[in-house]
Amino acid sequence: MSQDISTRLIHHAYVPPAGYQAVPPGVFKGSTVLFPNAATVRERAKAFGHRDGYSYGLYGTPTTYTLEQRLCTLEGGRHCLLCPSGQAAIALVNLGLLSSGDEVLLPTNVYGPSLRHARATLSQMGITHQCYDPLDVSDLQARLSVRTKLVWVEAPGSITMEFPDLRSLVASAKSAGAVVALDNTWGAGIAFAPFEMGVDISVHALTKYPSGGADVLMGSIITNDDKLHEKLRTAYLDLGMGVGANDVELVLRGLASIKARYDLHDATARELAAWLAEQHGIRRVLHPALESCPGHEHWASHCGAAAGLFSVLVDESHSPAQLDAFCDGLRLFGIGLSWGGPMSLVMPYDMGSIRSGKQSYAGHLLRFSIGLESAEDLREDLARALSGAFAA
Numbered sequence: 374m375s376q377d378i379s380t381r382l383i384h385h386a387y388v389p390p391a392g393y394q395a396v397p398p399g400v401f402k403g404s405t406v407l408f409p410n411a412a413t414v415r416e417r418a419k420a421f422g423h424r425d426g427y428s429y430g431l432y433g434t435p436t437t438y439t440l441e442q443r444l445c446t447l448e449g450g451r452h453c454l455l456c457p458s459g460q461a462a463i464a465l466v467n468l469g470l471l472s473s474g475d476e477v478l479l480p481t482n483v484y485g486p487s488l489r490h491a492r493a494t495l496s497q498m499g500i501t502h503q504c505y506d507p508l509d510v511s512d513l514q515a516r517l518s519v520r521t522k523l524v525w526v527e528a529p530g531s532i533t534m535e536f537p538d539l540r541s542l543v544a545s546a547k548s549a550g551a552v553v554a555l556d557n558t559w560g561a562g563i564a565f566a567p568f569e570m571g572v573d574i575s576v577h578a579l580t581k582y583p584s585g586g587a588d589v590l591m592g593s594i595i596t597n598d599d600k601l602h603e604k605l606r607t608a609y610l611d612l613g614m615g616v617g618a619n620d621v622e623l624v625l626r627g628l629a630s631i632k633a634r635y636d637l638h639d640a641t642a643r644e645l646a647a648w649l650a651e652q653h654g655i656r657r658v659l660h661p662a663l664e665s666c667p668g669h670e671h672w673a674s675h676c677g678a679a680a681g682l683f684s685v686l687v688d689e690s691h692s693p694a695q696l697d698a699f700c701d702g703l704r705l706f707g708i709g710l711s712w713g714g715p716m717s718l719v720m721p722y723d724m725g726s727i728r729s730g731k732q733s734y735a736g737h738l739l740r741f742s743i744g745l746e747s748a749e750d751l752r753e754d755l756a757r758a759l760s761g762a763f764a765a
C-alpha cells in the first residue's frame with residue numbers, strides 16, 4: 374500500500390462492535406474470558422496464547438490485538454508482542470533467544486540499561502557479551518564467533534548519537550548466523566523501515582514517540598519470522614508478560630498522530646541543534662543530520678527523517694557548576710529521563726562512565742530531547758540560559 378503512514382494508521386482496519394462505529398477502537402478489559410461451553414475449552418486449550426482467539430486476559434484482548442496490528446503496520450512487521458516497558462522488551466529478546474554458553478554482542482553506545490542487563494542477569498546465566506564499535510564493521514566481524522547467537526544494533530546510539538552503517542552491520546552479523554535485533558526507539562518506524570535494513574527483530578520503547586504523552590511505559594517486539602516469534606512468544610507467556618488496557622488505549626490514541634509529532638520534533642530539533650552549534654561555549658553538536666555527528670553519512674544514506682534528540686559537548690573550560698547553572702537556568706526544559714513527550718528535556722551525562730569506544734568526546738555532555746513547544750520560545754530560553762551560565 375502506498376498511502377502515507379498517518380493515513381494508514383488513522384484508517385486502520387478495525388471491526389467495531391455491531392452498531393457502534395466510533396472512531397477510536399474499543400477498550401476491552403478482563404482476566405477471565407468466559408467460554409460458551411466445556412467443549413470450547415477443550416478445543417481452545419490447544420491454542421492458549423495464540424492470537425487467533427481469546428482464552429485469558431493475559432493472552433490477549435481485542436484491544437491489545439488492535440495495537441499489535443497497528444504497530445506491525447507502522448514498522449512493516451508481521452508479529453508483535455507488547456511488553457510492560459521498552460527495557461522489558463529488550464530483556465525478553467535476550468532471555469527468549471539465549472542460553473548458557475551463548476554470546477550476545479552489543480554496540481559500545483547501546484542503551485545503558487541494556488548493557489547493565491548483559492553484565493548482571495545474562496552473565497549470571499552463563500551468557501557472555503562483548504561490545505563492538507558500531508562505526509567499525511570490521512570490529513563487529515572480528516568479534517563474531519560460533520557462540521554469537523544475537524547481535525544488537527541501535528541507530529543512532531544512545532546519548533552520543535553515532536549513526537552506524539546499519540545495513541553492513543546487519544549483513545555481517547547475519548552472514549555469521551546470528552539473529553539481529555534492532556532497538557528501533559529512535560527511528561520509531563518513521564526515520565527508516567527497520568525490516569528493509571535486514572534486521573530480524575525490531576524492539577521499540579512505545580514509552581517514547583508512539584505514546585507521545587510522557588504518561589505510559591510500554592515496549593514492543595516485532596518480527597517477520599514465524600519461528601523467531603514462536604520462540605519469543607513462549608518466553609513471553611512463561612514470564613507472564615502483559616500490558617494493561619488503559620495503557621494500550623493511551624498508545625492507540627497517540628499512534629494516530631505519531632508521524633505529525635515526529636516530524637515536528639525533528640524540524641524543531643534540527644533548527645535548535647544548528648543554532649546551538651554556533652553558540653559560544655558549545656564545542657560540538659551531536660545530531661545525526663548534522664555533519665559534526667559521527668556517522669552522519671550513514672544517517673544520510675539510511676534515513677528520511679530524524680527524531681527530536683541531540684546532544685551537545687560543552688567546552689571543558691566550563692566548570693561542572695556552570696553546566697548545572699545552565700540546566701537549572703532553563704525554564705522550558707525539564708531535567709529528566711526519557712523523551713518523546715510534549716515537554717522539552719535536558720539531561721547532563723558523565724561521559725567517563727558511559728563510553729569506552731574509540732571515539733573521543735572531550736567536554737561535558739548534555740542530551741536534549743526537543744518537545745512540541747515553539748522553536749522560537751525554546752531558542753530564546755536556551756539563549757538566555759547560555760548567556761547566564763557561560764558568559765565569558
Ligand SMILES: *Cc1c(COP(=O)(O)O)cnc(C)c1O
Binds near residue numbers: 484558579
Ligand atoms: C527509553 C528507551 C528504552 C527503554 O524504554 P522504557 O520503556 O523506558 O523501558 C530502550 N531503548 C532506548 C533507545 C530508549 O531510549
